[in-house]
Amino acid sequence: MxxxxxxxxxxxxxxxxxxxxxxxxxxxxxxxxxxxxxxxxxxxxxxxxxxxxxxxxxxxxxxxxxxxxxxxxxxxxxxxxxxxHSANKGNAIKLYCLKNNISIKDSYMFGDDVNDETMFSLGGNNMVMENASETIKKYATAICERCENDGVGKMIEKIVKGEIYD
CATH class of the missing domain: 3.30.1240 (Hypothetical Protein, Haloacid Dehalogenase-like Hydrolase; Chain: A; domain 2)
Structure with missing residues (x-):
């Protein structure tokens, strides 16, 4: 193989x-x-x-x-x-939030592919890249520009400035 x-x-x-x-x-x-x-x-x-x-x-x-x-x-x-089966982004986010006493609802998660689905299904603030598939876009709280256009950085700036609300 x-x-x-x-x-x-x-x-x-x-x-x-x-x-x-x-x-x-x-x-x-x-x-x-x-x-x-x-x-x-x-x-x-x-x-x-x-x-x-x-x-x-x-x-x-x-x-x-x-x-x-x-x-x-x-x-x-x-x-x-x-x-x-237990090594996925969703479980990692849950564990991190639990250990740091952070509500998932107060978390911002970024992704663009099917391996992000377990993370996005948690119900936090899902920042989905514009090049993601429709399967992933259905989880979006907001759509970011592509990574090539500094989409994550631009979205973080908006979050910090309070321009994106949960």
């Missing part, structure tokens, strides 16, 4: 994936190259994230989901991202 498997302290991948990977992975991060990133190789590892880049099918995805207690954070014809 052409995928990158990430555990807490290891990244495993085959050379073909690394060669075609969009983001650079340093030698310090890369612990193990393997020519065959098969599910069997990782059954005993505590894998929390799997990035698949191409040449996958729905059956392989379902097997990964079943074997590693994963959920789809992203899926498209050219790639996928699977994360541990």
């Amino acid at each position: 052409n995928a990158i498997f990430k555990s807490v302290d290891h990244i495993y991948a085959n050379r073909e994936v690394i060669k075609n990977f969009v983001y650079p992975i340093s030698k310090d991060e890369m612990v193990s190259f393997t020519e065959n990133c098969s599910i069997d190789l990782f059954r005993k590892q505590k894998i929390y994230k799997i990035l698949g880049l191409y040449n996958h099918n729905e059956m392989e995805l379902n097997e990964l989901i079943d074997n590693f207690d994963m959920t789809k954070a992203f899926y498209a014809g050219k790639g996928f991202e699977l994360t541990h």
Whole structure:
């Protein structure tokens, strides 16, 4: 399988994936190259994230989901991202707010993709980028300009100035 498997302290991948990977992975991060990133190789590892880049099918995805207690954070014809079922932005925001005694209703969350859906479903102030899909835009409290146009920064300025109300 052409995928990158990430555990807490290891990244495993085959050379073909690394060669075609969009983001650079340093030698310090890369612990193990393997020519065959098969599910069997990782059954005993505590894998929390799997990035698949191409040449996958729905059956392989379902097997990964079943074997590693994963959920789809992203899926498209050219790639996928699977994360541990409890490792998502929604759970991270809930934990942060709880530990810091902050109401989710008083929080501002920024995002543009399906991996932001768990966060946006919490009901806080959802700042959605204008290039987001309609699936994500339905959660919007406000629409930000694109990241390329400094949309997050511009929206933060509006929030600080009191121009955006919850």
